[in-house]
Amino acid sequence: MPNRTEDNFLNRYFEKKERSLESGKYMSFFKIVTFIICLLIYISILVIETRDISETVTGILAQFQVMISVYLVVSAVKNGYIIGVSINIIQFLLVAINVFSRGNVRSAPGMILPICTIITITIIYVFSKRLNQKYEEIKEQKEELVTLYEELAVTESELFNQNKQLLEYNQDMKENEEKLNYLAFFDVLTELPNRKMIINRLDILITLSMEKMMKFAMIFIDLDNFKRINDSMGHHAGDVLLQEVALRLKAAIHPDDMLGRLGGDEFALIIQRQLEEDEILEYLENLRKEILxxxxxxxxxxxxxxxxxxxxxxxxxxxxxxxxKCSDTAMYKVKEDGKNGVQFFNKEMKDRIFMRMELEKRLHASIENNELYLLYQPQYTSDTKKLRGFETLVRWNSPELGAVSPVTFIPVAEETKFINTMGRWILKTACTKFKELQDKYHFNAVLSVNISAVQIMEPSFVQMIKSVLEETGVRPYNLEIEITESIFISSMDYVIGVLNELKEIGINIALDDFGTGYSSLSYLQLLPIDTLKIDKVFIDSIVGKGIDRHIVGPIISLVHQMDISVVAEGVENSIQLEYLKEHNCDCIQGYIWGKPLNEEDLNKLLYQLTFGEAEDSILRESISEAI
Structure with missing residues (x-):
């Protein structure tokens, strides 16, 4: 930006120019006066020469004449030169007339002076003209320089402002870079290193440990039952609790160790010191007690x-x-053993990981390899033994692993999200078979299909159900979706919204395994369900001698008051059956009246109920009168 010295220079330059303009006005006036005086002198010279006045006076006046002519040329340039030449020519002519007409020879030298004066002022004029041209050129260059300087001054000012803006931008970018770096490597909620930074630190330690043959420990920390706090007190309270836990752990750890948050309620601790296993256990026990x-x-x-x-x-x-992965596996072993503990990873867990990986790989190829198949367990009304419908059960027979229990492969399918693909296959296969049998035997029954929490949280779940119904031709009121209580852990409001969408289509909703999860009877008032399935655990208690045997009856009575029908699962003997009939249980499902059937046996059952002679005459009527 221009400094004060440069500003003073410009001010002085323009003030000088203004003074020059003012003095120019006075010079113009002075030139006019001088011109008049010059004319008077020339006239005087002519008068003197014509009257024979003293030569001394004539000489003096002649000198003045020359000086004035020179001055006119110097001061007035072109105009002065024309005037000077004109006056000298006039003088020459007058003197010549005086010499030749009157014969005054003494006046003849007066003819030389005008000629010399003309020559002199011509030389001066030419030189002065060139000098003025040079001056004008210099003046123009000066004006260009001034203009250029002004432009440079403006440009410098703009550059200064731009430079200032760039500095500000650079500062902002630096601050933003620091913020982005913080967001990239630190958890915003707890201000602890995040998963990315934890992994970076592990990679650095691995590189250093390879060179120095050192060891270190990775600790995976997971808060127990944190979901309940979020659900009961809200997510804000959950966030505050996470911050408090982070502060407490940070204050308790060794300065050389690194604590971070992996996400959710999961923390990580890297013990960068050389500790033995008993020292690590003692250290972590103190941290566990701090959290308690x-x-x-x-x-x-x-x-x-x-x-x-x-x-x-x-x-x-x-x-x-x-x-x-290993520390995570060890942590889950603690969860399986009752939570609130410390566990080292061991070889047995490693074998489980390899088995799990093999299971995942085989499971993902099970549909393509036609290794999955469905069974259908019939449901009957408890009082009249009419066929209500079938529950669809998926089974897996792997050539490499053999018969794999659903208890084993369903959780794996849920964790890997393969349950979405598997669930659609189960629904479409079951609906296709159901429609085929319905068209063949003309019965009206309910097809129950189990749905996972992972499936129902999928945004396209409802659309998937609609498309399968449309593809297979099964009517919505023939389909019953079975959900478990664990499905509401994810998001109660969202799940209820999805269930209401299904009910609007005409699909029935059943709550499966009631009594084994998180719900209560008052909880049922919030759920848009049509059927409650009492878990086998409660049904087994009917034959016991404790107070548990009296629980099922009141549950059935209370659920009926909510206008919800009841299906008892796992009914295996007559004592259970009679108890359920006595307490007006709507339907039963269990080995006492039917094991899960494959497609061939299901076809035989429906054929027998339609055309054959069944042991119970009511069974023959159940097809046309099914619920």
Whole structure:
């Protein structure tokens, strides 16, 4: 930007120019006066020469004449030159007339002076003209320089402003880069290192440990039953609790160790010191006890525990992925054993991981290899033994693994999201078979299909149901979707919204395995269900001698008051059957009246009920009178 000295220079330049303009006005006036005086002198010279006045006076006047002519040329340039030449020519002519007409020879030298004066002022005029041209050129160059300087001054000012803006932009970019770097490597909620930074640190430690043959430990920490706190107190309270846990752990860990948050209620601790296993256990036990101390969130006392899983480099893995997976596996072993504990990863767990990986690989190819098949377990009304419908059960017979229990492969399918693909296959296969049999035997019954929490949380779930019904031709009121209580852990409001969409289509909703999960009887008032299925655990208690045998009856009575029908699962003997009949249970499902059937046996049953002689005459009527 222009400095003050440069500004003063421009001010002085323009002030000088203004003074020059003012003085130019006075010079113009002075030139006019001079011209008049010059004319008077020339006239005087002529008068003197014509009257023979003293030569001295004539000489003096002649000198003045020359000086004035020169001055006219110098001061007035072109105009002065014309005037000077004109006056000298006039003088020459007058003197010549005086000499030749009057014969005054003494006046003859007066003719030389005008000629010399003309020559002199011509030389001066030419030189002055060139000088003025040069001056004009210099003046123009000066004006160009001034203009250029002004432009440069403006450009410099703009550059200064642009440079200032660039500096500000650079500062903003630096701050944004720092923010992005923070967001990339730190958790916003707890201000702890995030998963990315934890993995980076593990990779660095692995590189250093390979060179120095050192070991370190990776700890996976998961808060127990954190979901309940979120559901009961809200997500804000859950976030505050996570912040408090982070602060408590950060204050308790060794300065050389690194604590981070992996996501959700999961934390990671990297023990970068050389500790033996008993020292690690003692260290983590102290951290576990710290978490067990009471928290006060929103004026509410909260107690929470945590499960710790430990993997050690290089014994349990030589890369960050394996170390995280092994510590995660050890943590889940703690969960299986009752939570709130500390567990090292071991070989048995490693074998389980390999088995799990093999199971995942085989499961994902099971549909393509036609290894999955369906069974159908019939449901009957308890009082009249009329056929209500069938529950669809999926089974897996792997050539490499043999018959794999649903208890084993369904959780794996859910965790890997393969349940979405499998669920659609189950629904379409069951609906296709049901429609085929319905067209063949002309019966009206209910086809029950189990739905996973993972499936119902899929945004396209309802559309998938609609498309399968449209493709297979099964009517919506013939389809019953079975859900378990665990499905509401994900999002109660969202799940209820999906269920209402299904009911609007005409699909029935059944709550399966009631009594084994998280719900209560009052909880049922919120759910848009048509049928409640009492779990086999409660049905088994009917034959017992404890107070549990009296639970099923009141449940049936209360559920009926909610206008919900009841199906008892796992009915296996007459004692259970008679108890259920006595307490007006709507339908039963169990080995006492029918095991799960394959397609061939299902076809035989329907044929027998339609055309054959069944043991019970009511069975023959059940097809046309089914619920």
């Amino acid at each position: 101390k009471k928290f006060y969130i929103e004026n509410t006392e909260i107690t929470i525990s945590a499960s710790f899983g430990i993997s050690v480099y290089p014994r349990d893995g030589d890369n960050s992925t394996d170390l995280l």
